[in-house]
Amino acid sequence: MGVGGAVHRAKTPSNGKIGRASAPYLLILPSILFAFWIIGYPIYDMANMSVHAVNRFGKTAAFNDFANYQRLFSHQLFIGCLIRTLVWTVFVVGGTVLLSVPIALILNEKFFGRTLARIIIMLPWAVSLTMTGIVWRWSLNGQFGMVNATLANFGLQDTPVEWLATSTTAFPILIAIGILVSIPFTVTVILGGLSSLQADVFEAAKIDGASGWQRFRYLTLPLIRPFLNIVLVLNFIYVFNSFPLIWVMTQGDPANSTDILVTWLYKLAFRYGELGIASALSIVMFLILLALTIVYAALAMRNERSTA
Amino acid sequence: MYQTKKSRVISLLAGTAAIVFASTAAQAETIRVVLGYYSAATQGLFEGMAKDFMEKHPGDEVKIEVIQWDNLQQRLTTDIAGGTEPDIAMIGTRWLVDYVKNDIAEPMDLTPEFKASFIESFLSPSTFDGTMYGLPVAASARAMYYNKDLLAKAGVNEPPTNWDGVVDTARKIKALGTDAYGFALQGKEIETDAYWYYSLWTHGGELIKDGKSGVASPEAIKALTLYKSMIDEGLTEPDPSGLNRQDIERLFKQGRIGMILTGPWLRGQIKADAPTLNYALSPIPEGTTKATYGVTDTLMVFKSSKQKELAMKFLTETAFSPKWRIEFSTKEGFLPVMKEEAAAPVFADDPQLKAFTDMLPYARFAPPVANWEQMVDAVIAAVQKVYIGQAQPEAALKEAAATIDGLIQQ
The missing domain is CATH 3.40.190.10 (Periplasmic binding protein-like II)
Incomplete structure (x- = not known):
């Protein structure tokens, strides 16, 4: 084939040029089409379902004038779930990044037992979210849980506290555990960024008399910014759509006060059989994430250009 | 080493052949039954019923699949949407109304004698407009x-x-x-x-x-x-x-x-x-x-099933025979739903169970x-x-x- 191509090129140089320029694209075209189909078809199907009447068994009927969207937006639980989703996402992602940067900085220093420390930080990653959720659910059980037992042993508690019984304790706890499970991935990415930094720049800054904080603020932070951007966008998407922790620990209880959009979506689709509203909600969530990601990517790129 | 490899290849081939054979030759005589998981005994009980039934009807096959209750509704919903639903399914009786409304459940044509063998209050939750769409399989009162x-x-x-x-x-x-x-x-x-x-x-x-x-x-x-x-x-x-x-x-x-x-x-x-x-x-x-x-679960037959007759036979001849009913209810800890079952010594002579059965006349069910x-x-x-x-x-x-x-x- 290589020989044939060479002969062909030799004979018609002008055609060969075009052929050579487009060849890579032609070669990856099937994969691109396939990827578009894999990603695009479910979105198309979901969008299609969201504007039709659907029964609980997924059989679509007539176009229904966006009635699914109307019912979704006028549903008494929608706004509450949306606000909680944003609170949940902002706090989990914010907390994760705020904690991960110092952890990554420490793990980037050379000290005795660093490898062990890195492994310990990464280990929770190997445990599935569902397992983490079950373990915490057990630990936080008011009557039989380890947390209350420990507190009682230290004399810090007279009567057992049901941690997951009200949203005032349950939701902050969920956020804290959300942060805990997001740290390994975030630290890994930031650590990768830190290890790519050139030591001589920091040495030069040190000689010029820059303090530790100044070196962090004006050198480290701008240099690892691309990594922070990636971490923010990916975590935002993961956490926004994060289902297992909340589902396992509270199922949105009590009285929907720990429900976020994705747990409510699951109830709508698989418990209530409201596939119409559920597909409309899926599309709304998809658009929210898409919009936020595009805005953030645009901002990050503009920043990069202006600093460059 | 070579031996095991060879035998593995052969068994793989045999397996493939069996699958191909089963899906072509046995198509007309296989019924698939999807069940909810009550306990570790569920699978064995229904495998036993299937074995009994297959002995009585040589050539026919009953395939049992047991699924966690939490996932059952979702699984059946996806099956129905994709057109791959089984012939018989166990469902919570309160789901039945959706199945009837969407024309998914097959109405059951039962003889008066067979109907009369049930404790009557358990039949009403699966009856819509005078037609029965399912048989009560597990009953409990509180x-x-x-x-x-x-x-x-x-x-x-x-x-x-x-x-x-x-x-x-x-x-x-x-x-x-x-x-x-x-x-x-x-x-x-x-x-x-x-x-x-x-x-x-x-x-x-x-x-x-x-x-x-x-x-x-x-x-x-x-x-x-x-x-x-x-x-x-x-x-x-x-x-x-x-x-x-x-x-x-x-x-x-x-x-x-x-x-x-x-x-x-x-x-x-x-x-x-x-x-x-x-x-x-x-x-x-x-x-x-x-x-x-009062809560009951129901066995229902799908309208789309190609072996409705055989499916009904499996239910009336085997699954709801006194022998298997007693076996099922005692092993799973449910209340009897059939009269002959209730009269059996295991139930009739159990004073604790009486607390439940005495309450049956006052039982309320989830509204259909x-x-x-x-x-x-x-x-x-x-x-x-x-x-x-x-x-x-x-x-x-x-x-x-x-x-x-x-x-x-x-």
Whole structure:
């Protein structure tokens, strides 16, 4: 084939040029089409379902004038779930990044037992979210849980506290555990960024008399910014759509006060059989994430250009 | 090494051939049965029925698949949407109305004698407009379990028969000053609503009355106010909205609950986990009337099935034969649904089981309405708001009733 191509090129140089320029694209075209189909078809199907009447068994009927969207937006639980989703996402992602940067900085220093420390930080990653959720659910059980037992042993508690019984304790706890499970991935990415930094720049800054904080603020932070951007966008998407922790620990209880959009979506689709509203909600969530990601990517790129 | 490899290849080939063969030749005579998981015994019981049936009908095949109850509805929904539904499925009887409405369940043409062999109250939940769409496979009613030792310590020798008695007994248990609680109250997850229906029904309330929700009726408000006052007085475990059914049952097994309302399965669990627990059973406490919650699961045949006749034969000849019914109900710990079954010594001579069967005439079932699961969650949200003190009973129940009325009209 290589020989044939060479002969062909030799004979018609002008055609060969075009052929050579487009060849890579032609070669990856099937994969691109396939990827578009894999990603695009479910979105198309979901969008299609969201504007039709659907029964609980997924059989679509007539176009229904966006009635699914109307019912979704006028549903008494929608706004509450949306606000909680944003609170949940902002706090989990914010907390994760705020904690991960110092952890990554420490793990980037050379000290005795660093490898062990890195492994310990990464280990929770190997445990599935569902397992983490079950373990915490057990630990936080008011009557039989380890947390209350420990507190009682230290004399810090007279009567057992049901941690997951009200949203005032349950939701902050969920956020804290959300942060805990997001740290390994975030630290890994930031650590990768830190290890790519050139030591001589920091040495030069040190000689010029820059303090530790100044070196962090004006050198480290701008240099690892691309990594922070990636971490923010990916975590935002993961956490926004994060289902297992909340589902396992509270199922949105009590009285929907720990429900976020994705747990409510699951109830709508698989418990209530409201596939119409559920597909409309899926599309709304998809658009929210898409919009936020595009805005953030645009901002990050503009920043990069202006600093460059 | 070579030998094992070779035999593995051969068995793989044989397996493939079997699959190909089965899917071509046996297509006309295979029925697939999807079941919910009750216990480790479920699979074996139905495999036994299938074996029995296949011996009687050589050439035909019955394939059994057991699925967790939590995933069953979702699995069947996806199957139906994709056109790969089985021939027979076990479902919660309250789902049946959606299956009938969407023309998925096959009406059952049964002989009068076969119908007459069932305890009648169990047939009504699967009957719509005079036509039956399913057979009750597992039935349970609820009763009150009480800890005899704990009650005796508190100076109560006879279990309370009404709610005033329950409150009184719980106060005495509280006065003991131990870590035991008088009355267990379930506050989250599956059947949190049912735990409140006991109070609602015995106070004379109805879930649905004249086509409207009855959860905000004066009786309903009274029923919920009673529970709330018991929480406030410390007669239940603290913060009930943190405990699901297993949690309160576990407390009872540890001897830390005076009275709990639940189903027959707890007997088996006590036998296994807390054999020394001195307990007994009595009817659900009365308010103005007697009531209990009756729950059945149903075996139904799909309209799309190509082997409806064979599927029906499997149900009427084997699955609902007295032999297998007795085997099933005793192993799984359910109440008998057929008369011959109920007359069998295992059931007739069991005094504990009598507490449940005696209540059957007063049993209420979940109303056969569409959107039931959504109504349940509206009720659960309302009672939870009251349990955690976020809303007053009347306001919370009115909100739930409005939601339910909206769902009824849908």
